Amino acid sequence: MLKARIFVELKPSVLDPQGKAVTNSLNTLGYNQVADTRISKYIEILFSEGSEDEVNRQVEEICNKLLANPNTEHYHYTIEQAEYS
């Protein structure tokens, strides 16, 4: 089985209001050294079969079609062997 570990992140130029809110909360709580926070999605997809090349092609499609908004987000991923019972 192969597992894709996918990160979907806001582009650096796009404001992250949720991250900004966390930074403000943390500063208010006394964590004054917190300068910036970025909140992203981390997605693991488990594939029951398929070669690494095929899974790679499918993950690329899946990110473009479903997981990432190309206007505001970019993504990167790795594919690795997974042992699931």
Next chain:
Amino acid sequence: MLKARIFVELKPSVLDPQGKAVTNSLNTLGYNQVADTRISKYIEILFSEGSEDEVNRQVEEICNKLLANPNTEHYHYTIEQAEYS
């Protein structure tokens, strides 16, 4: 500057309805090899100062107090040097 890279994930025993929905969507779209999907939060926090020990202690507190729900989620993180301009 130090950067904390934090993963907040649902515990394996907790149902992930959002992940389930993505698995179903992908199967419907023809990606029949997709067996399971888990969706988590990935958070980067940038610290303007502080030793690695101090940042480590603060990240532990921040995860417990603000980022993770201890009933349903667990977290893990790494801390690394960051070069931000």
